[in-house]
Structures are given as C-alpha cells and as structure tokens.
Amino acid sequence: xxxxxxxxxxxxxxxxxxxxxxxxxxxxxxxxxxxxxxxxxxxxxxxxxxxxxxxxxxxxxxxxxxxxxxxxxxxxxxxxxxxxxxxxxxxxxxxxxxxxxxxxxxxxxxxxxxxxxxxxxxxxxxxxxxxxxxxxxxxxxxxxxxxxxxxxxxxxxxxxxxxxxxxxxxxxxxxxxxxxxxxx
Amino acid sequence: xxxxxxxxxxxxxxxxxxxxxxxxxxxxxxxxxxxxxxxxxxxxxxxxxxxxxxxxxxxxxxxxxxxxxxxxxxxxxxxxxxxxxxxxxxxxxxxxxxxxxxxxxxxxxxxxxxxxxxxxxxxxxxxxxxxxxxxxxxxxxxxxxxxxxxxxxxxxxxxxxxxxxxxxxxxxxxxxxxx
Numbered sequence: 632x633x634x635x636x637x638x639x640x641x642x643x644x645x646x647x648x649x650x651x652x653x654x655x656x657x658x659x660x661x662x663x664x665x666x667x668x669x670x671x672x673x674x675x676x677x678x679x680x681x682x683x684x685x686x687x688x689x690x691x692x693x694x695x696x697x698x699x700x701x702x703x704x705x706x707x708x709x710x711x712x713x714x715x716x717x718x719x720x721x722x723x724x725x726x727x728x729x730x731x732x733x734x735x736x737x738x739x740x741x742x743x744x745x746x747x748x749x750x751x752x753x754x755x756x757x758x759x760x761x762x763x764x765x766x767x768x769x770x771x772x773x774x775x776x777x778x779x780x781x782x783x784x785x786x787x788x789x790x791x792x793x794x795x796x797x798x799x800x801x802x803x804x805x806x807x808x809x810x811x812x813x814x815x
Numbered sequence: 816x817x818x819x820x821x822x823x824x825x826x827x828x829x830x831x832x833x834x835x836x837x838x839x840x841x842x843x844x845x846x847x848x849x850x851x852x853x854x855x856x857x858x859x860x861x862x863x864x865x866x867x868x869x870x871x872x873x874x875x876x877x878x879x880x881x882x883x884x885x886x887x888x889x890x891x892x893x894x895x896x897x898x899x900x901x902x903x904x905x906x907x908x909x910x911x912x913x914x915x916x917x918x919x920x921x922x923x924x925x926x927x928x929x930x931x932x933x934x935x936x937x938x939x940x941x942x943x944x945x946x947x948x949x950x951x952x953x954x955x956x957x958x959x960x961x962x963x964x965x966x967x968x969x970x971x972x973x974x975x976x977x978x979x980x981x982x983x984x985x986x987x988x989x990x991x992x993x994x
Contacts, residue, residue, distance in 0.1 A: 642864055645864055646860065646864045649860045649863065649864070650857075650860060653856045653857075653859075653860055654845045654848060654853075654856065655841075655845065657848070657852065657856055658841065658844060658845065658848075667852065671852070671855050671856065671859065674856065674859060675859035675862070675863070678859055678860055678862075678863035679862070679863045681863070682863045682864055683863075753840045753843075754840050754841075754843065754844045754847075757837060757840050757841070773841075776834055776837055776838060777837075777838060777841050804830060804833070804834070807833075807837070808829075808830070808833055811833075
C-alpha cells in the first residue's frame with residue numbers, strides 16, 4: 632500500500648475513533664471539572680495530542696492513550712484551579728466568588744419538562760454522587776464502567792498499578808451504591 | 816458457607832444491576848448533549864485530524880527508515896555549507912601560515928590567538944618573578960619554574976596539545992635540532 636493511502640486510512644480510523652469516544656470523553660471531563668467549556672477545551676487538547684503524537688501507534692492503544700492524555704489534562708486543570716482558588720483566598724476574593732460554574736452553562740438541548748425532570752431524577756443525582764467521589768475513584772469508575780477499559784488499560788490510562796485500579800473501582804462502586812441506593 | 820456463596824452472588828448481581836443502570840443513565844445523558852456541544856466536539860475533532868497530515872506523513876516516512884524530502888534537502892544544504900566553510904578556513908589558514916614562522920604556524924594551527932599566547936607568557940613571567948622575590952625574602956629556595964608553568968597549564972583552558980608541542984620545540988632547541 633502506498634504511504635499516502637496508508638496515511639489516509641490512518642486518519643480515517645483516527646477520526647472514527649475520536650468520533651466514537653468524543654461524547655463520553657466530554658461527559659467524563661465535564662463531571663471531573665464541573666464546567667462545560669473547560670471540558671471541551673480538555674477534550675480538544677487530548678484530541679490534538681493524540682493525533683499529533685500517537686497517530687502511528689496501534690489502534691488498540693489509542694483508547695488508553697487518549698484517556699491517559701485526558702486524565703493528565705484533567706489533573707492539570709485541578710492543579711491550576713487549586714492554585715487559582717488559593718490566590719483568590721489570599722486576595723480576599725473568596726472561593727470562586729461563591730459562583731457555581733454550572734450555573735453559567737446554558738441548557739441548549741431544549742429538553743421537554745418531563746425529560747428535564749427525568750434528568751433531574753437520575754443523571755443529576757448520579758453526577759452529584761460521582762463528583763463527590765475522590766478524583767481517582769471517579770476516573771477509574773468511569774473508565775471501567777462506561778468506557779469499557781479493562782483493568783490493564785485503565786491502569787495504563789491512569790498511570791498507576793492494576794491493584795490500585797481494582798481498589799479504586801470497588802471503593803467507588805461501594806460508595807455510589809451507598810449514596811444512590813438501589814433505585815434513584 | 817453455602818449462605819456466604821449465595822450472598823456473594825447476590826451482591827454481584829446487585830452490583831451488575833446497579834452498573835447497568837449507571838451506564839444506561841450515562842448513555843442517555845449523551846443523547847442529551849446540546850447541538851452546540853456536539854458541534855464544538857466535531858469541530859475539535861476535525862481541527863485535530865486535519866492539522867495532522869504533514870506531521871503524520873513525516874512520521875510514516877521516518878518509520879520506514881527514510882527521511883522526508885524536505886529534511887534530506889536541508890541536511891544536504893547544511894553539509895554543503897559546512898564543506899564550504901572548511902575549505903574557506905583551509906585557504907585562509909594556508910595563506911596566513913605562509914606569512915608566519917614555525918611558532919606562529921603552530922599557534923594558528925591550534926586556533927590560539929596571538930593575544931592569548933601573549934597573556935599566558937606574561938602570566939608565567941609574573942608568577943616566576945613574584946615567586947623568586949617572595950622566596951628570597953623568606954630565605955627559601957625558589958620553586959622550580961616547571962612547577963609554576965604546570966600550575967599555569969593546569970589553570971588554562973587552552974588545549975593541552977599546544978603545550979605538548981611547546982615541549983617538543985623545547986626539546987628540539989635543547990638538542991640543537993631543527994624542525
């Protein structure tokens with residue numbers, strides 16, 4: 632196969648892969664940051680980095696690599712946020728000026744009132760419970776349950792030991808079940 | 816024991832039910848993404864994949880052990896420039912060598928400027944004179960000049976080869992030989 636054809640095939644596969652994961656990646660970032668705009672920025676950064684650095688890797692590696700980049704970006708975001716909030720408290724501006732970052736997000740999905748109620752009854756509760764988890768547990772849980780990565784891939788994406796993944800995962804399930812109950 | 820196994824299975828089933836519900840809620844939340852969010856995600860993806868071709872072509876070519884044409888061209892240009900510089904330096908060196916004596920040729924050959932050589936000479940002389948004067952005042956034998964020279968050589972950042980050649984010339988002079 633000619634290099635040009637090979638290159639095009641690669642790009643098509645990469646585009647397909649990114650199209651497949653973009654929604655979940657965005658939601659994961661949104662849950663982690665509680666900000667839609669920041670989540671979009673993080674996903675975009677992760678996409679750029681994956682395409683730029685790892686396009687020539689095996690396709691099976693793209694998933695763990697992409698989520699590894701995304702998790703690093705999320706961690707960086709949290710570091711920056713904590714520094715920012717420290718400065719704010721030093722300058723006497725208070726914690727984020729008491730503003731909820733989600734309050735600025737416009738709900739443009741134009742959901743019906745019933746759907747919104749449904750969302751309020753399920754996703755919102757789940758999102759709140761997920762956000763209350765320690766970050767590592769939250770990330771492991773979402774990667775394992777939603778993204779379908781196995782223990783090894785999750786460990787690769789999280790840059791940690793497989794044992795840690797198992798521990799975080801079981802703790803996350805236990806906490807979420809306790810918080811959400813059987814039906815929510 | 817049987818009860819324990821039974822309860823473990825029950826817990827696993829409950830976990831599975833719980834997880835299925837979580838996945839279902841999360842998947843539903845995907846369909847609830849707004850048009851703006853979807854458009855932005857698609858835009859980000861397009862930007863990432865369309866910006867790539869040049870770099871990816873480079874990666875793919877290099878992975879086959881070849882260099883991209885632009886890199887090869889640049890390397891050729893660098894090599895040609897380096898050769899030109901070397902030739903020019905050689906020509907300059909030859910014309911200067913012709914106008915210098917054997918000692919001058921030696922310093923130019925090693926790239927040591929005349930001013931640097933003069934500084935080293937002054938330093939060696941000064942050290943020798945001060946050492947002689949101090950020791951005479953204290954009634955001690957002066958240090959042999961070689962030790963002072965060594966200290967200057969060790970302190971100098973110049974190429975040690977230069978000094979080795981100086982020794983050679985010294986040896987030639989001592990033995991009444993000519994180079």
